[in-house]
Amino acid sequence: MPDTILELKSIKKSFDGKTVLEDMSVEIYRNEFITVLGPSGCGKSTMLRIIGGFEKPDSGRVLFNGEDITDIPPNKRSLHTVFQHYSLFPHYSVADNIAFGLKLKKKSKEEINEKVKYALKLVNMEGYENRRPDSLSGGQQQRVAIARAIVNEPEVLLLDEPLGALDLKLRMEMQRELMRIKREVGITFIYVTHDQSEALTMSDRIIVMNKGIIQQMGDPKSIYDEPQNAFVADFIGESNIIDGIMHADCLVKIQGKDVVCVDTGFAPDEPVDVVIRPEDLVITPPEKGFIEGIVTEVVYEGAYYDIRVNVEGYEWKIQNVKPVMCGDKVGLAVAPDNIQIMHKPGSEDAKITVRDK
Numbered sequence: 336m337p338d339t340i341l342e343l344k345s346i347k348k349s350f351d352g353k354t355v356l357e358d359m360s361v362e363i364y365r366n367e368f369i370t371v372l373g374p375s376g377c378g379k380s381t382m383l384r385i386i387g388g389f390e391k392p393d394s395g396r397v398l399f400n401g402e403d404i405t406d407i408p409p410n411k412r413s414l415h416t417v418f419q420h421y422s423l424f425p426h427y428s429v430a431d432n433i434a435f436g437l438k439l440k441k442k443s444k445e446e447i448n449e450k451v452k453y454a455l456k457l458v459n460m461e462g463y464e465n466r467r468p469d470s471l472s473g474g475q476q477q478r479v480a481i482a483r484a485i486v487n488e489p490e491v492l493l494l495d496e497p498l499g500a501l502d503l504k505l506r507m508e509m510q511r512e513l514m515r516i517k518r519e520v521g522i523t524f525i526y527v528t529h530d531q532s533e534a535l536t537m538s539d540r541i542i543v544m545n546k547g548i549i550q551q552m553g554d555p556k557s558i559y560d561e562p563q564n565a566f567v568a569d570f571i572g573e574s575n576i577i578d579g580i581m582h583a584d585c586l587v588k589i590q591g592k593d594v595v596c597v598d599t600g601f602a603p604d605e606p607v608d609v610v611i612r613p614e615d616l617v618i619t620p621p622e623k624g625f626i627e628g629i630v631t632e633v634v635y636e637g638a639y640y641d642i643r644v645n646v647e648g649y650e651w652k653i654q655n656v657k658p659v660m661c662g663d664k665v666g667l668a669v670a671p672d673n674i675q676i677m678h679k680p681g682s683e684d685a686k687i688t689v690r691d692k
């Protein structure tokens with residue numbers, strides 16, 4: 336059994352009559368790196384602010400180590416938040432910025448010095464003690480913000496899009512740094528991002544959210560390989576999502592052709608969403624595929640070719656290591672276990688399947 340450190344129980348929150356979180360329940364385990372992933376405006380920051388104590392839920396409870404902290408103010412929670420816009424004090428040195436919380440707690444000078452030194456080393460910023468924040472790059476300022484959080488030894492670190500303001504190369508570097516810091520300090524990280532590749536890279540578990548509702552929870556591989564609905568499939572990487580009819584167990588009709596799959600338990604002839612990843616489609620001679628179409632686009636992406644094939648008006652996305660020519664007639668094949676069948680949103684079965692795995 337995983338050890339639960341934090342629990343949200345039926346959290347509801349609206350602003351101006353608009354629902355932002357709809358009955359959210361989730362358990363967060365001690366020492367995991369968990370990412371809340373979803374498009375802008377889906378309620379991620381609101382969820383984090385409720386955990387941090389900056390926002391009160393309309394109903395529902397927040398439990399921390401089994402204790403109800405819903406009405407406890409932020410500074411009394413063993414949590415620390417790092418925001419995208421690291422609010423460092425501009426007139427303080429780096430060391431004084433990091434020491435701020437410890438000074439408030441009236442720690443001794445020796446203890447403060449030692450902890451500041453450790454924190455600077457942890458974020459690879461030794462030697463920057465006396466610098467002012469405005470003389471640092473964005474990435475360095477964010478490291479200081481993280482050091483300032485870590486030095487207070489919170490049990491949980493909340494990070495709200497902390498790398499959002501950095502350019503891609505620096506962001507990727509900081510992702511690795513954060514993973515290393517996480518390993519070294521061994522505390523729980525709750526990380527918010529709208530960037531799916533960031534979530535897949537860094538997390539032990541991902542919570543995919545849309546419109547204030549958890550769509551799926553699980554480890555990165557299960558989220559990527561087995562998305563539970565078309566939203567998750569589309570949001571996590573590129574996918575082909577096409578209407579199908581589930582004839583019977585393991586037999587789905589796609590664009591008029593019967594195709595063998597591995598999914599079972601659907602109603603006879605239930606309309607479904609069929610999801611196939613671009614890298615799982617194989618280009619074959621026309622008669623060898625389950626459908627055939629015309630190549631309309633071929634773009635070289637370095638490791639593979641990004642190809643579009645038009646089949647009766649639907650543009651299939653395919654990633655292939657071998658090139659084809661625009662105008663070629665080709666077939667498309669897919670292994671049965673690379674076909675994901677999903678209930679249509681709103682169908683009775685789709686409503687009950689937020690499964691944690």
Ligand SMILES: Nc1ncnc2c1ncn2[C@@H]1O[C@H](COP(=O)(O)OP(=O)(O)O)[C@@H](O)[C@H]1O
Binds near residue numbers: 350351355374378382
């Ligand atoms: N204090 C607030 N007052 C009014 N509306 C808010 C407030 N905070 C957030 N919202 C609204 O709630 C929705 C979710 O916001 P947010 O949690 O910030 O989303 P995300 O972090 O996923 O982008 C948005 O529509 C936003 O405008």
Ligand SMILES: [Mg+2]
Binds near residue numbers: 379380381
């Ligand atoms: Mg946000």
